[in-house]
Amino acid sequence: MSDCLFCKILAGEIPADKMYEDDKMLVFKDINPKADVHLLVIPRVHISSLNEVTDEHDDIMTHMFKQLPKLAKEQGLKNGFRTIINTGKGGGQIVFHLHMHLLGGKSLPGFH
Numbered sequence: 733m734s735d736c737l738f739c740k741i742l743a744g745e746i747p748a749d750k751m752y753e754d755d756k757m758l759v760f761k762d763i764n765p766k767a768d769v770h771l772l773v774i775p776r777v778h779i780s781s782l783n784e785v786t787d788e789h790d791d792i793m794t795h796m797f798k799q800l801p802k803l804a805k806e807q808g809l810k811n812g813f814r815t816i817i818n819t820g821k822g823g824g825q826i827v828f829h830l831h832m833h834l835l836g837g838k839s840l841p842g843f844h
């Protein structure tokens with residue numbers, strides 16, 4: 733996906749503040765944080781949104797979800813964290829490479 737922003741971050745073509753990476757996923761700081769901690773968790777493989785997730789992504793999806801508590805703890809979020817996945821224009825998705833927002837800290841925003 734040559735014109736995908738997050739694929740470019742994965743390829744190192746655009747810099748990002750990387751927090752964790754492995755063979756399946758990358759975690760980096762959101763450029764416009766909405767909370768004290770605001771990370772983006774993305775699969776290495778290009779999946780446009782949750783709408784495009786299929787059975788072949790089971791391993792990746794499970795892996796990403798299971799990393800979230802560990803990532804939150806590493807960020808010092810001892811009392812919990814929020815995970816958001818915006819899907820499609822109606823869901824507020826702006827970047828069409830599947831990503832989970834990992835949010836936490838004192839200034840955690842509400843849902844309004």
Ligand code: 5GP
Pocket residue numbers: 737746748749760761762763764765772817818824825826827828
């Ligand atoms: P969405 O609305 O698609 O769920 O969220 C996209 C997120 O990507 C937004 O929170 C936005 O701040 C973040 N973002 C957009 N462009 C960049 C970028 O170039 N670098 C980083 N680190 N985050 C970005």
Ligand code: ZN
Pocket residue numbers: 733736737738739740777778779828829
């Ligand atoms: Zn992509």
